[in-house]
Amino acid sequence: MSGLRVVRVGPLATIQDLGRPGWFDSGVGTAGAADRASLRLANRLVGNPEGAAGIEVLLGGLELLADQHVTVAVTGAPAPVTVDDRPMGAASVLEIEEGQRLRLGIADTGLRTYVAVRGGIEVAPVLGSRSRDTLSGIGPDPLHPGDLLPVGKPPRTLPIVDVAPVPALGNELLTVRAVPGPRADWFTDATALFAGEWTISPDTDRIGARLDRRSGPALRRSVPSELPTEGMALGSVQVPPSGQPVVFLADHPITGGYPVIAVVADADVDCVAQARPGQALRFRKVD
Structure with missing residues (x-):
């Protein structure tokens, strides 16, 4: 199996999509991305459906090794992004070849960064969602070094922009x-x-x-x-x-x-x- 291998994790990184609505009567919350707009944008940039599973990264510090060619986008809190130590733009479409490493530094502003990969992270869904619910413990475990994240089949739609214009996150009121x-x-x-x-x-x-x-x-x-x-x-x-x-x-x-x-x-x-x-x-x- 090939995909993205986790080399390093910062404070916390979890798999998130847009959640599992419809289970309140069973005592299960929706969960999903804390910043839904940033996950939706990352998925649109790589041509995924907006609800495809990606990675939510707290503050930054994530490093991924590509076991195959992947197309990714990084949105949300502006953590510095490099591919094999080459700086990359925020909210841009990145083509990463087999053997290359995607690294996120620590964000100066904001709290959560999102990484979407074309095809989505295809871990097993639980109650219809691939999201981690940190309150109930439902869904895939938080990421750890050595984890292999399978990537789904690329959708037919193609990315139509290289960079998305997004307002900067600040620390002001x-x-x-x-x-x-x-x-x-x-x-x-x-x-x-x-x-x-x-x-x-x-x-x-x-x-x-x-x-x-x-x-x-x-x-x-x-x-x-x-x-x-x-x-x-x-x-x-x-x-x-x-x-x-x-x-x-x-x-x-x-x-x-x-x-x-x-x-x-x-x-x-x-x-x-x-x-x-x-x-x-x-x-x-x-x-």
Whole structure:
């Protein structure tokens, strides 16, 4: 079997597609790429269907050896990309020959980089998806040195661009749109979420981005009791007793008992997934 062999892994690298919807009634979440737009773009660049499985890389540090000719694209957090130590452009189509090495350095901004290969990573699907769910442990294991990643049959469509123009990710203040949540009335003043600024906590992963208050009033509960368990959606802003909101990301639990004060607009969830610890964030209320 030939494909891509894992030589080195940084903090974390997992196989992800667009997830496994439709299993909530069995207690299984959707999972999938934390930054869906970046995975979709990488797949479009190499001519794959948008939902083909690729590699999600936390911060960078991945090295792959090609056991065959492959066409790849790297998107998301701008980790420096080299092929056999030759610098390559971000969000560009790369032709890698057998025996060559693709290396990702450490990204200066953003959190997650995506590697798509023409034909997709063809590991065995679980419940219809090749995604790793880090909360439940469902799906292929995180990558380790020595792993061989099989590449699927190339699609008939061909890449039509060499480079995609994408806006640069920065470390400046991130403005996130959100609508009031179903339990906003559990707080003395739910508008406090939208006042002042928050920062991304180091206690952040694929399950959720925990926030620390940077400026502005604290969130205070008006209802002292806890909720019965209820459903949780992607982008839900849940507030535990500590008062530190958590924005639920790709591997979020499907139920929870803490009140949801707001829900992040779907288009902005990908931005939260790319925010790294210490970055400032502000919520903007929308209808």
